Amino acid sequence: MLSRRSLLSGAAAGGAALTLGGGLRPAQAATLTIGFIYVGPKDDYGYNQAHAEAAAMLKKMPGVKIVEEEKVPETDDVEKTMESMIQLDGASLLFPTSFGYFDPYMLRTAKKYKKVQFRHCGGLWTDKDPMNTGSYFGYIGMGMYLNGIAAGYASKSKKLGFVAAKPIPQVLLNINSFTLGARSVNPGITTQVIFTGDWSMPVKEAEATNSLADQGVDVVTMHVDGPKVVVETAERRGMYVCGYHANQAALAPKGYLTGAEWNWITVYKMFLADAQGGKALPNFVRGGLAEGFVKMSPYGPAVSAEARKHIDAIKAEMMKGGFAVIKGPLKDNKGALVVPAGTAYPETAIQLESMNYLTEGVLGSIS
Amino acid sequence: MGALETVTVAMVAGALRVSTPFLFVSLGECLTERSGRINLGNEGVLVLGAMVAYATSYHTGNPWLGVVAGAIAGALLGAVHGGVCSLARVNDVAMGIAIMLAGTGIAFFFGKPYVQPVAPQLPRLPLGFWASAPPVKSALSVSPLFFIGLAAAFAMHWFFRATRMGLRVRIVGDSADAARALGLSIDRIRLFATAAGSALAGIGGAFLSLSYPGSWNEGLSSGQGLMAVALVVFARWNPLNCVIAALIFGAAGALGPSLQTVGVTKGYYLFYAAPYVVTLVILAATVRPGRALRGMPGELSIGR
Structure with missing residues (x-):
């Protein structure tokens, strides 16, 4: 076992030395090869599709070659995928798009291939990480806050539901933003959260949506990779639903209120322009509604005129920048003060990316 | 409703909603x-059945045609397994794994264009028309496939007990020597039993994509076909026990989400493991060391 492993790593190192030192890949000014890696199928009506749609748009631009691989697990497999994209396809810019790819897999590969640029979606890049790596993400929590306002107006039972995969910071921020948005309409509203345990569990997602409906929840939203099952189940149970990742209005023509969508093409075009212009790519990229990283689905028929007016007003304020969803005094759902009075975290605040609590009004626990 | 009632209703609802694919696959297995043959490939059959049923329902607009197509696709894949396993020195466990991978692979490859479209769904029987509480009403809106599965279980029980053909299947499964002495064609009977079993598993797949959760995507099965194979051991190779085993599994699967809705939010990973814990406990309680499992067909390759 030991000998085979050392043999393999020796071969890989030799290959790397050959490519780097031997100049097998002369600078190809003409085409830039970009690799996209997805954790799930790229037509999942959700997270992966949002990236893949942007990749498809990028493909049409001149001087670009796109290589893609879907359903790559967050394990050593992603390292192999990255290596083969670099070695065999000659990719010089990689976008591993799933949260779990960042540490240690992408960081390790980046140290090995210093001339290749790695930009990761969702990771928390710091200046201690290799300079040829970086991360980008969108402040979609703002969209979830707007979803929450729509839900707050639509709900009659004052009980909302949230089907979530895992309690990581981005998911918690979405749950909290959704709840705070709804409670800005009516402070008596609560959000019941159900964690399914993984990013794609169709049967559990359907079960979770059904048990929320049984409990009298009448508006549901979600943070899972493919929202299709939750949206369809909610529509069948006569609930309202707020979308996530992409526009799911077609799946719930009656109950779809609005949705928080990614608009990744903005980010990818920006990286591409820098790479083709010979400029250094930024390491830490974040943007929200104002920057065009995130957008909202068009309103569904169930959104009242009053709700539209309220959402449009808050959205206009967000577009100006500096709007804070998470601001003190804010208690978590166990009663502890998590944000003191006078402190406000606008969307750009780095503290939000290590969130580890559920706010007051959320029923559920993260462990 | 109190918390206990909520969980109870949710578990009954879960049993009625989630158990059907377990029921069909375990009956087929x-x-x-x-x-006398093992077909681990039924996981692949389940996924392929789901895909073919969804695609057929989408193109023809008739979900029942989808169920038929799912069954046919399952039977074909099962026939491949049965055919190859009847060759000399082919191990049915290894071949089953190959069929499983082939089935899921084929389904993913041809299923790509059907992830996005919405196909017509199977109707449900509104058995909760008398109830006023919406949770009860929704819990009792049951797919007709569930009742077809129940009927199939009783039919299979009768088939094994009271028919000449059922007796032949049992002889072939319990002792190949006795079957040869009687002049039965072992390979043909096993081929038929494997194809028919996989057709049932294909119907289970059709339930997944056309009833509950009622949508086609690649994570749809998440191992349910394999679990159903284990359920057969749990059910001691008795079709009626398969019904009970499938219901227990469905109910246990509903435990995790419903407990979270009534405020038991700690340790949801543990509740999600409930079906597996139940299996382990029952197996441990009923198995005695040093003896073959009661009810196990004598020709099964894992028993010899």
Whole structure:
């Protein structure tokens, strides 16, 4: 076992030395090869599709070659995928798009291939990480806050539901933003959260949506990779639903209120322009509604005129920048003060990316 | 409603909603194993059945045609397994894994264009028309496939007990020597039992994509086909026990989400493991060391 492993790593190192030192890949000014890696199928009506749609748009631009691989697990497999994209396809810019790819897999590969640029979606890049790596993400929590306002107006039972995969910071921020948005309409509203345990569990997602409906929840939203099952189940149970990742209005023509969508093409075009212009790519990229990283689905028929007016007003304020969803005094759902009075975290605040609590009004626990 | 009632209603609802694919796959596996062969490929059959049923329903607009197509696709894949396993020195466990991978692979490859479209769904029987509480009403809106599965279980029980053909399947499954002495064609009977078993598993797949959760995507099965194969051991190769096993599994699967809705939010990973814990406990309680499992067909390759 030991000998085979050392043999393999020796071969890989030799290959790397050959490519780097031997100049097998002369600078190809003409085409830039970009690799996209997805954790799930790229037509999942959700997270992966949002990236893949942007990749498809990028493909049409001149001087670009796109290589893609879907359903790559967050394990050593992603390292192999990255290596083969670099070695065999000659990719010089990689976008591993799933949260779990960042540490240690992408960081390790980046140290090995210093001339290749790695930009990761969702990771928390710091200046201690290799300079040829970086991360980008969108402040979609703002969209979830707007979803929450729509839900707050639509709900009659004052009980909302949230089907979530895992309690990581981005998911918690979405749950909290959704709840705070709804409670800005009516402070008596609560959000019941159900964690399914993984990013794609169709049967559990359907079960979770059904048990929320049984409990009298009448508006549901979600943070899972493919929202299709939750949206369809909610529509069948006569609930309202707020979308996530992409526009799911077609799946719930009656109950779809609005949705928080990614608009990744903005980010990818920006990286591409820098790479083709010979400029250094930024390491830490974040943007929200104002920057065009995130957008909202068009309103569904169930959104009242009053709700539209309220959402449009808050959205206009967000577009100006500096709007804070998470601001003190804010208690978590166990009663502890998590944000003191006078402190406000606008969307750009780095503290939000290590969130580890559920706010007051959320029923559920993260462990 | 109180918390206990909520969880109870949710578990009954879960049993009625989630159990059907377990029921069909375990019945199919039961038939195959009673003929003396194991088909681990039923996980692949389940996924392929789901995909073919969804695609057929989408193109023809008739979900029942989808169910038929799912069954046919399952039977074909099962026939491949049965055919190859009848060759000399082919191990049915290894071949089953190959069929499983082939089935899921084919389904993913041809299923790509069907992830996005919405196909017509199977109707449900509104058995909760008398109830006023919406949770009860929704819990009792049951797919007709569930009742077809129940009927199939009783039919299979009768088939094994009271028909000449059922007796032949049992002989072939219990002792190949006795079957040869009687002049039975072992390979043909096993081929039939494997294909028919996989057709049932294909119907289970059709339930997944056309009833509950009622949508086609690649994570749809998440191992349910394999669990159903284990359920057959749990059910002691008895079709009626398969019904009970499938219901327990469905109910246990609903435990995790419903407990979270009533405020038991700690340790949800543990509740999600409930079906597996139940299996382990029952197996541990009923198995005695040093003895073959009661009810196990004598020709099964894992028993010899």
